[in-house]
Amino acid sequence: MNPPNPAVARATVTVSAGAGYNFAYLDEGTKRMIRRAILKAIAIPGYQVPFAAREMPMPYGWGTGGVQVTAAILGAADVLKVIDQGADDTTNAVSIRRFFTATAGIATTTRTAEATVIQTRHRIPEAPLAEGQVLVYQVPIPEPLRFLEPRETETRQLHALAEYGLMHVKLYEDIARHGHIATTYAYPVEVAGRYVMDPSPTPKFDNPKMDDCPALQLFGAGREKRIYAIPPYTRVRSLDFEDHPFRVQRFDRPCALCGAEDVYLDEVVLDDAGGRMFVCSDTDHCETRLAEPRLAETRLGETRLADGHTGEAA
């Protein structure tokens, strides 16, 4: 093996996992470049900072942007959680977790509260995030105006001049066509009263969680080579009309497993005879609730109560 470049070696974190990888896969020069982009993104909330995204050992669309951001911010003491559509156990989440275990040797978890860095695709955890945590989003298309204005030069100018009338044209079209704002994911938000931003394809149910969030939120788009950020405790407002205010979707039933209300539910098909159930999309939230003794007792209490009134109920 060649001797390491002295400039790089100086910056190299002493912890390195096996298999000859630099800590967290990326070389130190690349990490520094990404960190600079992240710092700039934090300084200008919601602004898309270009960065020289690298080829990653996974296809575009699998979270190459998020992985690069995570790799750049990980330290040896970090605890990583990766979620895909709310779940910790889907292919994408498992592979990314394994990737960082192999290349950085760091601890991983499925518990939201225990994680210091959470990489996510399509969801924000139900459990409230805390100061010191970082939420890293995987972003396919960072430009909220992309399908309204095809010219990238023009969209940049619109951002620069804060001309966001066009974004409302999209919402207008929604109402004209469906009678209400039918955009349910990647719902545009205004960050810190300035830049309009695509929150990545999270359901709009999660938009209110971005507002005034104590955790740092970072967004990485690998194919499009853009990084943007929401610093902690930043005002994030979902765009709307005065007479059609922003609303999140509501579910008419609680989670079938843990009974949680006011959470985002996934529909799970049970058989080929129309059987289905609605359960928490956030698997960790569901499991945590099921393990809570308090909840178990309450449910027991409810059962008893129901037993006591069997005659009436039946």
Add this chain to the structure above:
Amino acid sequence: MEPLLSVAGLTKRYGGRLACDGIGFTLDPGEVLAVVGESGSGKSTLLSLIAGEVAADAGSVAYRMRDGATRDLDTLSLVERRALMRTDWGFVRQDATQGLRMAVSAGGNVGERLMGVGDRHYGRIRATALDWLARVEIAADRIDDPPTRFSGGMRQRLQIARNLVTAPRLVLMDEPTSGLDVSVQARLLDMIRGLVAELGLAVIIVTHDLAVARLLSHRVLVMRAGRVIETGLTDQVLDDPQAAYTQLLVSSVLAA
């Protein structure tokens, strides 16, 4: 009365070719000026120069803003200039696909400028859009159709509604009637004439069709090879042309 728009010494070269050579004129509020001339005479370039879409090599364009102050457009910041373009000015293009958002419904097309200046009330935007569609004779039940399903004449009328919704004081029109059949042209011209009179719009209309100039304009500017050859009241220029080229232009019109 102080003019609304003053153009002086406007010059544009494309390489060695002169597109516009030292063009100057003034336009009063509510006045309609027709720029006529054959293809390639620099008419459209002149319009682009005034609108600031093409940078001039020399010359200036001054505009009297709503607050009464006359400003050189070159001294406006990009933000002010764009704000001016989407509120106080309108630009009706020859090709409607360039002036409209073809994937957005008619209502959205008309409402875009309103949303651009900060209107955030859907009901009000839609009511204004409906009102304007009625004024340009587009049926209310077409409000949710995209312009791709509109005929050529309807597209031009929609473009006019889209531009006039913010009550501009100056509208630039680049051959708004070309490519339409004659009866549609007549209706469109009639409508433009009505709106111009009703709203007191100042208009610069570029056309190669002298009949359009005769019908709409108060004054005419005749251009050839990037220069103004003759200018004057419309009737005067068309009935008693002085320059040889204008005489040729007027005599080339076929009588029906």
